[in-house]
Amino acid sequence: MNSHYLSLSFIITLFFFSTILPPSHCNVYEPFVKCSRPFECGSIKNISYPFWGGDRSAYCGRKSFKLECHNDEYPVYRFKELEFRVLNITRSSMTIARLDLWDTPCSRNLLNTTVNYTEFNYALNFHNLTLYYGCPPSVNRSFQNWFSCSSETGNANNGFLVDNETFLSTKSQVLENCNTTIKVPISRTALISESEFVDQALQNALNQGFDVQYRALPIICGGCVESGGKCGSNSTYPFVCHCHDGEQPYLCLRNGMHALSLFTFLY
Ligand SMILES: *[C@@H]1O[C@H](CO)[C@@H](O)[C@H](O)[C@H]1NC(C)=O
Ligand SMILES: *[C@@H]1O[C@H](CO)[C@@H](O)[C@H](O)[C@H]1NC(C)=O
Ligand SMILES: *[C@@H]1O[C@H](CO)[C@@H](O)[C@H](O)[C@H]1NC(C)=O
Ligand SMILES: *[C@@H]1O[C@H](CO)[C@@H](O)[C@H](O)[C@H]1NC(C)=O
Ligand SMILES: *[C@@H]1O[C@H](CO)[C@@H](O)[C@H](O)[C@H]1NC(C)=O
Ligand SMILES: *[C@@H]1O[C@H](CO)[C@@H](O)[C@H](O)[C@H]1NC(C)=O
Ligand SMILES: *[C@@H]1O[C@H](CO)[C@@H](O)[C@H](O)[C@H]1NC(C)=O
Ligand SMILES: *[C@@H]1O[C@H](CO)[C@@H](O)[C@H](O)[C@H]1NC(C)=O
Ligand SMILES: *[C@@H]1O[C@H](CO)[C@@H](O)[C@H](O)[C@H]1NC(C)=O
Numbered sequence: 001m002n003s004h005y006l007s008l009s010f011i012i013t014l015f016f017f018s019t020i021l022p023p024s025h026c027n028v029y030e031p032f033v034k035c036s037r038p039f040e041c042g043s044i045k046n047i048s049y050p051f052w053g054g055d056r057s058a059y060c061g062r063k064s065f066k067l068e069c070h071n072d073e074y075p076v077y078r079f080k081e082l083e084f085r086v087l088n089i090t091r092s093s094m095t096i097a098r099l100d101l102w103d104t105p106c107s108r109n110l111l112n113t114t115v116n117y118t119e120f121n122y123a124l125n126f127h128n129l130t131l132y133y134g135c136p137p138s139v140n141r142s143f144q145n146w147f148s149c150s151s152e153t154g155n156a157n158n159g160f161l162v163d164n165e166t167f168l169s170t171k172s173q174v175l176e177n178c179n180t181t182i183k184v185p186i187s188r189t190a191l192i193s194e195s196e197f198v199d200q201a202l203q204n205a206l207n208q209g210f211d212v213q214y215r216a217l218p219i220i221c222g223g224c225v226e227s228g229g230k231c232g233s234n235s236t237y238p239f240v241c242h243c244h245d246g247e248q249p250y251l252c253l254r255n256g257m258h259a260l261s262l263f264t265f266l267y
Pocket of ligand 1: 048
């Protein structure tokens with residue numbers, strides 16, 4: 001190989017790449033731009049992958065992590081018939097509280113608490129709270145764990161129990177005759193002690209919410225971010241990496257990397 005041949009092949013190579021490689025400075029891939037913007041809702045700022053919703057497109061997140069912003073006040077996570085108010089979001093978990101039990105234990109939606117267990121786990125720091133509605137007259141003001149609902153929901157005598165409460169057995173026998181029971185996780189730090197403000201303590205516990213951990217976030221997201229991409233999804237794949245010049249399955253390849261690997265391959 002003489003030097004003349006080398007420089008000629010170099011020029012051909014340059015020409016080759018300048019025609020097949022997309023220019024990197026214009027036509028930035030739209031999902032890359034859109035997914036760079038986090039969304040904000042009320043006091044919760046900087047919501048990003050795996051969450052999407054509002055003006056953050058579905059391709060910027062993971063399917064089951066959709067949030068809606070309620071009146072610009074707080075994000076809402078919805079699962080089946082239940083809505084949850086999102087209180088905090090961290091890298092590995094979010095704190096949520098049932099919206100129907102916010103500021104009142106008198107829900108019109110008497111359903112057990114469920115989230116999408118494929119994607120979320122209750123964190124270890126919770127207690128089961130059981131709410132009993134439509135109880136017999138012996139569950140009244142003289143019963144420590146009593147609360148009353150207005151005529152709208154029709155249940156005057158209602159009670160509750162925290163799963164490992166003292167006197168559990170005697171109280172649960174009385175509460176067995178109530179019409180409806182629902183279970184709600186509460187934070188372990190919100191233990192309801194028996195006091196004259198027991199209904200206030202109950203409400204505080206409900207409003208404090210509980211933590212759910214994300215089960216199976218793709219670890220590959222770290223590599224995508226490192227390579228300058230934004231994690232997301234597309235209509236067929238639950239994970240893709242949005243790069244400034246398009247979409248990749250795992251991470252962004254720089255143009256230089258393409259050229260270098262092709263060059264080594266050809267010569
Ligand atoms: C928002 O979150 C990203 C990563 O999740 C972080 O790099 C960035 O510093 C955060 N910005 C603010 C203003 O908190
Ligand atoms: C729960 O999450 C999985 C995984 O994202 C999803 O396929 C499924 O549709 C979700 N279930 C419901 C009821 O939303
Ligand atoms: C959200 O959680 C983080 C980490 O646990 C904590 O430092 C922060 O104070 C929490 N924010 C709110 C508003 O509870
Ligand atoms: C909630 O779950 C409990 C068992 O954990 C069950 O006894 C109760 O009937 C359920 N309540 C509703 C409203 O489905
Ligand atoms: C809460 O109740 C559920 C279902 O009844 C049970 O599987 C779980 O172990 C309980 N968790 C705690 C912390 O008591
Ligand atoms: C419980 O349900 C039964 C049958 O629906 C009803 O007749 C009764 O009034 C209810 N009890 C209370 C205390 O709401
Ligand atoms: C209230 O409950 C107690 C037992 O807990 C019972 O002795 C009393 O009769 C009840 N009062 C009414 C008005 O039902
Ligand atoms: C519930 O159980 C935990 C650990 O087993 C214990 O520390 C706590 O005091 C118990 N709470 C009540 C109200 O019995
Ligand atoms: C989804 O992403 C994969 C991996 O990047 C890609 O092969 C596929 O063509 C994309 N599908 C659609 C419909 O965009």
